[in-house]
Amino acid sequence: MxxxxxxxxxxxxxxxxxxxxxxxxxxxxxxxxxxxxxxxxxxxxxxxxxxxxxxxLGLLGDRTDPVHSEPDGRSSLPTPVADDGPHTVPGTHVCPRGVCARREQRRPDRELPVCEVFDVALRFDAES
Incomplete structure (x- = not known):
């Protein structure tokens, strides 16, 4: 569990x-x-x-399988690269319903992040 x-x-x-x-x-x-x-x-x-x-779906290891129970630290995603491009407003976009821990930083040249589970845009949470 x-x-x-x-x-x-x-x-x-x-x-x-x-x-x-x-x-x-x-x-x-x-x-x-x-x-x-x-x-x-x-x-x-x-x-x-x-x-x-x-x-x-292969996104998590099977907890009952000892070989896959612990993440190995590897990722199929590319390594993030530092960028001197446009800067963002302080804050992040968060789950609009508050049911998950997703946090996305929106870049000026990107679309508004969307919650694919509930099919609505993420809510912006400005830093104080």
Whole structure:
């Protein structure tokens, strides 16, 4: 069973990865995984745990499998690069419903971040 913090992080992971998951699992080949994605979204919307769905989608290691129980620190995402481009207003965009720990910093040249679970824009939370 996951702690509340882990559940928040899992929801944030699902929310941030939904656009990619939907693109990856289009068409007949992705039908089985697309069902898992849809089940994860339904679970998130109703407040149910999403951990099993994330494991099935390969976004989390299986806690019952000792080989995958601890993250190895590697990521398939590229290493972030420092940028001297336009700067952002202090603050971050957060989950509009307050159900997950997702925090996104919006760059001036980017679209407004969207909560893919609830299909609404993230709410801006200015730093005091």
């Amino acid at each position: 996951s702690s509340p913090v882990e559940r928040d992080e899992q929801l944030a992971l699902l929310c941030s990865q939904l656009p990619l998951l939907r693109r990856l699992h289009q068409g007949p080949v992705g039908a089985a995984r697309r069902r898992t994605v849809d089940q994860a979204v339904r679970a998130a919307r109703t407040g149910e745990p999403v951990e099993a769905h994330l494991v099935a």
